[in-house]
Amino acid sequence: MEMVPAKTTIREVARAAGVGIGTISRVLNSSSQVSRKTRAHVLDAIRRLGFRPNAQARRILKRRSEMVCFLLSNRDFLHPFHARILQGVESHASGLKQHVLFAALHYSPRTPPHKIDLPPVLQEHGLIDGVILAGTVYPNLLQRIESMQMPSVAFSNNVVGMDDGQQFDQVGFDDFKGMLHATRHLIGKGHRQIVFAGDISYPWLHRRFEGYRQGMRENKLKPVLIKGRSHLSFGDFGQGSVGRILSRRPRPTAVVAGNDEIAYGLWRSLCRQGVKVPDEISLVGFDDREEAVLMDPPLSTVRVHKEEIGETCMKMLLERLHHPQMAFSQRVLPTEFLIRGTVRQLD
Amino acid sequence: MEMVPAKTTIREVARAAGVGIGTISRVLNSSSQVSRKTRAHVLDAIRRLGFRPNAQARRILKRRSEMVCFLLSNRDFLHPFHARILQGVESHASGLKQHVLFAALHYSPRTPPHKIDLPPVLQEHGLIDGVILAGTVYPNLLQRIESMQMPSVAFSNNVVGMDDGQQFDQVGFDDFKGMLHATRHLIGKGHRQIVFAGDISYPWLHRRFEGYRQGMRENKLKPVLIKGRSHLSFGDFGQGSVGRILSRRPRPTAVVAGNDEIAYGLWRSLCRQGVKVPDEISLVGFDDREEAVLMDPPLSTVRVHKEEIGETCMKMLLERLHHPQMAFSQRVLPTEFLIRGTVRQLD
DNA sequence: CTGAAAGCGCTTACAG
């Protein structure tokens, strides 16, 4: 059946079924106004001829492409974190017969909006119905997308430098609460000397730091920030700061790392110096990346439901498409604290 | 400019420029048969009206969608390895104004070809020009794709169970030679007692094992296979087999791991048992995954140029589209041995 | 319920 050179057109099906082309179309679009009998004939003809309607021709009339773009900005590579978001987008999309185009973009926050060199997918008109913004999103990109009247939803955790006035649809998770829970967990286990390691010039690390701070304060504990040097990778940062952490007096019994990469770097350094985790020092991360499970013992960390983020982005984008006038919304998804092996009960 | 509700059509541009619609189309398609003067007028009108041609309408006449699908099969998640291939596909594609749809599929090798439940992207007719098959490709999937007359290129390293008769376009890297070089490297460093760790029921690990074997044989050394149990993850496999490796007499001075995941598992176990890498035992991996750099010292391994694989897949698919009758081809890309810290010079 | 017609926004021979 599928061997038929698929050039069969709706007209040929109409002839074969002895009806007009409009009727074929109605059957295709499962319009209710076709008699059972006619429908059966048509369906049969379609099967016999191996007919499949031309996707492009349908789209032109539907005024909707049923395609969205997943745009990854300013990332050298599609990290598992974003890959999972993409998968969430795709799985939700494909269930609804929507398609997902993958595109990458590199741009500077200082480029004027209209000068940003968008990928071809976003340049063509009518190719996509909307875009999901992942990776780092600066105000200029958002402005550009808006000026094109292109519906969009942003993964909000990596949105940077947006002033409060700017409204847009966004989905993200709660950095603050995630870290608050992690900190409370440590305190619940009897820890008092807890430091935070991370470069808080990144907005998301800053929010996590605030969560940590809140946890410390509500327990009358003094928050301590081990700042990083921003030119270091997170992993190197972790390694570099071990010395500073261990030399503090009183010596910290636990470290809250801004993310798993930092935690991994810390762990590796600790190993090297013969400091045992969690026996001598407890460790907690954030993100639940691969590194977390590669550690020994595996890292207690804050899990982010990445697929769910993707799924929610897709959902929200679809809502936006159906209700263009709807007010902008922001969804914040909860995180989950994963107890694994790097936190020790004190006392 | 981009503020104009982008419903401008070619007819309005024609009116504004005082020419026929055919001329607009010719300018759009940079046909040479338009005078400089007319072209300038048209271009000006296009700019003034903020006109952008409707992508769908163009495609219907071009008989080409300029879209390809990157199909990831039987993977629970888009691992960095495949993510990099996807990026290679995308970057090459976008340079040529081609677009990339991402889709995932789960299927059994035993499902009859026509019963495989393809993702929506592959069900619509005319939506994509071709497909790049990544993830595990069994004969039934390939047959199905062929029966649809859908041009395709497969990433060949994960193709499984294909009999020699079946021809198809494929791109991959050289498992055999990659491991041969790695083995020779170890031998060059004075190692003689070298074992291979990996479950060779995976075809790609089998090929790597053969490369190792060749390296051993050409140096009159006896190859030793540390088999895995296939229900274990690669990482656990590595950990589980350390005991068996260390208890061999004479004790191996080096391990060739079937991939980096296994190498990482081995390393972690070795660490735990206090066996130093590379002082007491050398270690070599394959793939250059993230794990390789997370080890301490970083793993010497065989690098695979993943972006290049993606790029080559895209190139080959485009060739196929332009030359449907062309003979099938298979490209094997070279690998590169990365000397990092896990191999010690003996003597 | 159904056919014949008009139309979506383009491209491409066909004449000139």
Place this chain on the structure above:
DNA sequence: CTGAAAGCGCTTACAG
């Protein structure tokens, strides 16, 4: 070089 017309493969009022 360029316009007017036919046509791509569909959908959708418009009549009946």
